[in-house]
Amino acid sequence: MNTLEKIKKQIKKNSILLYMKGSPEKPQCGFSAQAVQAISLCKKKFAYIDVLEHPDIRKELPKYANWPTFPQLWIKEELIGGCNIILEMFNNGELQKCINSV
Structure with a gap:
């Protein structure tokens, strides 16, 4: 499976997914x-992918x-979107609505 297929599969599999640097317990930025x-x-509950551990995703996801x-x-x-x-969205209540719709 190439990187683009991997990204598409991750996004499809996880209804709430955060691509981030580090982990929720230990963010790296x-x-x-x-x-x-x-x-x-x-x-x-949300899933995450640490892009520091996956340089291929870190490189390809911004293009996709x-x-x-x-x-x-x-x-x-x-x-x-980003941070x-x-x-x-959190400050105006939209994030909660969006996440609760999952």
């Missing part, structure tokens, strides 16, 4: 840490998503 905190406050940075939040196979969008 401030943006990933902030994203995890906001998503965790929505009290719904047309989104250059990490973290990237995907909900129901749709790219929601700033996640925080904005």
Whole structure:
């Protein structure tokens, strides 16, 4: 399976998926840490992929998503966005609605 097929399979398999640097327990960048905190406050289980452990995904996902940075939040196979969008949506209540719709 090539990297693009792997990414598509991960997105399809996980209704809430965060591509991030590190893990929710040990984020490796401030943006990933902030994203995890906001998503965790929505009290719904989510999957994550550590792009530092998967350089192929780290390289290919920005092209596939047309989104250059990490973290990237995907909900129901749709790219929601990165840290700033996640925080904005959390602050205005949209993130909770989006996550609770899963």
